[in-house]
Amino acid sequence: MSSHTDISSFCRLLYELLTGHLPFEGETTTDMLARIIEREPDWDILPQTTPANIRILLWRCLAKDPHRRLQHMGDVVLELDETLNVPPDKPDVGGPSVTVVSRLRW
Numbered sequence: 531m532s533s534h535t536d537i538s539s540f541c542r543l544l545y546e547l548l549t550g551h552l553p554f555e556g557e558t559t560t561d562m563l564a565r566i567i568e569r570e571p572d573w574d575i576l577p578q579t580t581p582a583n584i585r586i587l588l589w590r591c592l593a594k595d596p597h598r599r600l601q602h603m604g605d606v607v608l609e610l611d612e613t614l615n616v617p618p619d620k621p622d623v624g625g626p627s628v629t630v631v632s633r634l635r636w
Contacts, residue, residue: 536603537600538591540591541588541591541592544588549575549576553572570592573585584613587609
């Protein structure tokens with residue numbers, strides 16, 4: 531299994547844990563593969579409380595263009611660690627809002 535497959539699989543699982551749905555659902559394996567190629571996950575069903583950097587992480591892991599995807603699982607770990615361990619005195623550096631991130635498209 532390649533690093534890219536590991537990242538994609540992990541983020542599909544994370545998406546399912548957050549939403550209760552697979553990012554690409556289908557009645558058969560063929561249907562599911564077609565949806566992976568043709569569609570994006572439904573970003574609007576992510577809980578409103580999902581941190582913006584987790585939304586971006588999911589978007590970057592599930593991007594159809596392989597050049598836009600994260601390249602290493604270590605990058606995923608850093609994002610998760612930063613989300614879970616935000617120091618109380620961390621300055622607000624801005625960044626995309628949840629609304630902007632949910633509207634990102636490939």
